[in-house]
Amino acid sequence: MIEAHDRCRAARRVNPVCQATSGIDLAELQSSRSASMSSSLDRLRAGRRSTVMQHILLCVLIGVLGSGNVSQASEMRRLSGMEIRTTLTGKMLTDYAHMSETYERSGKLVIDSDGDISKGTWRVSDDHLCKRRPGILDECYEMWIAANHVELRHPIYPAFEADLRAP
Incomplete structure (x- = not known):
C-alpha cells in the first residue's frame, strides 16, 4: 500500500489505485506497516523458539529411549x-x-x-x-x-x- 502511494505521488497521476491511496495518511500507513511487520517478526521468532524447543525435546527423547541402561x-x-x-x-x-x-x-x-x-x-x-x-x-x-x-x-x-x- 505504501509503495502504491509513493508511485502515485511520484507519477502525479490519478488512477483507481491512486484515488484509493490519496485519502490515506502516509504516516498512518507506515505505522500500520511497522506494526504488521513487528507482529510478523514476533510470530516468526516464536515459531523458531517453538521449533528449537521441539528439536531439543526430540534429542532428549532419542537419548532417553536410545540408551539401553534407562530402558533396561x-x-x-x-x-x-x-x-x-x-x-x-x-x-x-x-x-x-x-x-x-x-x-x-x-x-x-x-x-x-x-x-x-x-x-x-x-x-x-x-x-x-x-x-x-x-x-x-x-x-x-x-x-x-x-x-x-x-x-x-x-x-x-x-x-x-x-x-x-x-x-
Missing part, C-alpha cells in the same frame, strides 16, 4: 547363585572396546584389558559372583541382567556394566 533399568533382575553359574559358564562379559572377561567351565577367569591378558578364578558363593586375582582382586558381586546386558553390583564400587556373549 526396569527390566533388570538379580540372578540367584545357580542362575549366575549357568549364565556365565563358558561365556564372556565385554564392553566391546577396552575389556573382556571369559568365565571358563573350570573356574578359570581370563581378563583382557586393552590387550593385557591376566588370569584369575571365579566362583559362586551365596548368590554372588566372586572373582579372584591374587594380589589384585578378591571381591564378590551381585549379578543383575536384562537380555544380554549385565551389571555386577558391589556395595562400595560403581556397577560394572558389560554385555554377555559367547567367547
Whole structure:
C-alpha cells in the first residue's frame, strides 16, 4: 500500500489505485506497516523458539529411549547363585572396546584389558559372583541382567556394566 502511494505521488497521476491511496495518511500507513511487520517478526521468532524447543525435546527423547541402561533399568533382575553359574559358564562379559572377561567351565577367569591378558578364578558363593586375582582382586558381586546386558553390583564400587556373549 505504501509503495502504491509513493508511485502515485511520484507519477502525479490519478488512477483507481491512486484515488484509493490519496485519502490515506502516509504516516498512518507506515505505522500500520511497522506494526504488521513487528507482529510478523514476533510470530516468526516464536515459531523458531517453538521449533528449537521441539528439536531439543526430540534429542532428549532419542537419548532417553536410545540408551539401553534407562530402558533396561526396569527390566533388570538379580540372578540367584545357580542362575549366575549357568549364565556365565563358558561365556564372556565385554564392553566391546577396552575389556573382556571369559568365565571358563573350570573356574578359570581370563581378563583382557586393552590387550593385557591376566588370569584369575571365579566362583559362586551365596548368590554372588566372586572373582579372584591374587594380589589384585578378591571381591564378590551381585549379578543383575536384562537380555544380554549385565551389571555386577558391589556395595562400595560403581556397577560394572558389560554385555554377555559367547567367547
